[in-house]
Amino acid sequence: MAFSPLVDELVESLRCLPGVGQKTAQRMAFHLLERGRQGGERLAGALEQAMSGVRRCDSCQNFADTELCPICQDDSRRNGTLCIVESPSDLLALEQAGDYQGGYFVLMGHLSPIDGIGPEEIGVERLLRRVQDENVTEIILATNPTVEGDATAHYIADRLADRPVLVTRLAHGIPVGGELGYVDGFTLGHAFRGRKPLAD
Amino acid sequence: MTGKVEQEPGYVLHRRAWRETSLIVDLFTLNHGRMSVVARGANRPKSSWKAQLQPFQPLLLDWQGRSEMKTLTAVEGRPGPVFERTERLYCGFYLNELIQRLLPPHDPAETLFAQYIESLDALARASDDEPVLRRFEQALVAALGWGFEWDRVTDTDSVVDPDGNYYYDPEQGILAQPGEGSLLQGLRGDVLKQLADGQFETPEARRLAKRVMRVLIDHLLQGRPLHSRNLFTSWRGGANDAQGTTGD
Ligand SMILES: [Zn+2]
Numbered sequence: 363m364a365f366s367p368l369v370d371e372l373v374e375s376l377r378c379l380p381g382v383g384q385k386t387a388q389r390m391a392f393h394l395l396e397r398g399r400q401g402g403e404r405l406a407g408a409l410e411q412a413m414s415g416v417r418r419c420d421s422c423q424n425f426a427d428t429e430l431c432p433i434c435q436d437d438s439r440r441n442g443t444l445c446i447v448e449s450p451s452d453l454l455a456l457e458q459a460g461d462y463q464g465g466y467f468v469l470m471g472h473l474s475p476i477d478g479i480g481p482e483e484i485g486v487e488r489l490l491r492r493v494q495d496e497n498v499t500e501i502i503l504a505t506n507p508t509v510e511g512d513a514t515a516h517y518i519a520d521r522l523a524d525r526p527v528l529v530t531r532l533a534h535g536i537p538v539g540g541e542l543g544y545v546d547g548f549t550l551g552h553a554f555r556g557r558k559p560l561a562d
Numbered sequence: 563m564t565g566k567v568e569q570e571p572g573y574v575l576h577r578r579a580w581r582e583t584s585l586i587v588d589l590f591t592l593n594h595g596r597m598s599v600v601a602r603g604a605n606r607p608k609s610s611w612k613a614q615l616q617p618f619q620p621l622l623l624d625w626q627g628r629s630e631m632k633t634l635t636a637v638e639g640r641p642g643p644v645f646e647r648t649e650r651l652y653c654g655f656y657l658n659e660l661i662q663r664l665l666p667p668h669d670p671a672e673t674l675f676a677q678y679i680e681s682l683d684a685l686a687r688a689s690d691d692e693p694v695l696r697r698f699e700q701a702l703v704a705a706l707g708w709g710f711e712w713d714r715v716t717d718t719d720s721v722v723d724p725d726g727n728y729y730y731d732p733e734q735g736i737l738a739q740p741g742e743g744s745l746l747q748g749l750r751g752d753v754l755k756q757l758a759d760g761q762f763e764t765p766e767a768r769r770l771a772k773r774v775m776r777v778l779i780d781h782l783l784q785g786r787p788l789h790s791r792n793l794f795t796s797w798r799g800g801a802n803d804a805q806g807t808t809g810d
């Protein structure tokens with residue numbers, strides 16, 4: 363091609379990032395080579411370390427550097443409550459909200475038969491074992507309010523039906539500060555079905 | 563502009579992320595059959611399309627484009643059926659997976675589309691899901707050119723005798739004599755008659771219809787997997803385990 367094999371390889375490699383096409387990859391590569399050598403070396407080092415060092419936490423399946431992630435290592439968070447989320451970014455959002463003090467289980471996806479993703483792929487058996495071993499008393503299902511998220515929540519709730527565990531689901535509905543007239547029917551339907559007595 | 567379609571009734575079968583902020587959405591539509599569109603920007607966190615482009619919601623869709631992959635330009639939706647029970651939701655996934663795997667793209671199937679709407683509705687309301695699934699499977703195989711009559715014996719070109727016993731070959735239908743391709747045997751004539759009359763009430767009728775449709779659908783899948791069936795089995799297995807433990 364037009365450049366040296368090393369530059370071509372760098373451009374090609376950058377294209378594995380989401381949303382990065384040929385043009386963007388070229389721009390990134392030239393920036394690193396022209397003005398960002400130090401940043402580029404740091405990036406290369408971080409990438410190499412992360413790719414070989416980051417694993418899945420044995421307990422919650424989230425990304426971790428060690429067998430257990432920091433949250434699972436924290437004994438105060440083993441309080442009998444587990445919050446089930448689809449992705450690490452969902453976990454981060456809940457952590458940033460700051461209200462929740464229990465443990466997590468990260469499914470790393472949701473049930474999606476057309477994609478061939480079943481209960482095994484999202485670690486349901488591991489979750490059930492953990493509920494048993496840690497005497498979990500409450501499960502909070504925080505899967506996304508999508509059809510697949512619903513299917514996943516239902517599956518887990520049904521599998522826990524015979525255990526002495528309180529299963530709750532995050533309420534879904536109208537965004538704070540939102541107006542009913544601008545909320546889509548799917549969201550409104552969810553909000554309607556999840557309505558609560560005002561006395562609560 | 564050519565290739566512009568407006569207000570087309572359709573349902574989402576499946577969606578997947580495409581590039582940073584878009585979705586590729588597989589649709590089942592009234593006049594264009596199974597097809598895919600790009601929904602640009604629909605994968606942004608605040609996109610209103612993201613909530614609307616969900617399976618089982620009745621939609622009116624606009625798209626345009628001359629190439630194979632069309633671009634979605636408008637979506638209008640209203641809330642669809644609500645599956646309160648887990649197994650009904652999985653039945654819905656099963657219908658979608660059947661269409662996705664078996665219906666060839668860009669092949670209008672209006673009768674199947676009507677049956678699909680009726681099936682979703684029935685799954686949300688009806689007390690019994692098996693007849694719903696069987697009727698949908700029959701409409702699907704008919705749309706694919708594999709329809710057959712429950713009471714028609716193909717090798718003797720006659721009507722099923724209630725006292726007879728029959729064979730089933732997915733290539734040929736109900737047979738009086740076994741052949742190389744007959745995968746099922748001992749199908750009772752009186753039960754086939756019940757099915758021909760649309761009667762799914764007896765356990766025998768249910769079992770027979772399920773066996774025959776399963777053989778035919780597996781034949782049409784040619785070894786491709788049907789994951790929603792596995793999900794259903796695993797869910798039911800787990801639920802049965804749960805019941806068994808409670809009973810102890
Ligand atoms: Zn962990």
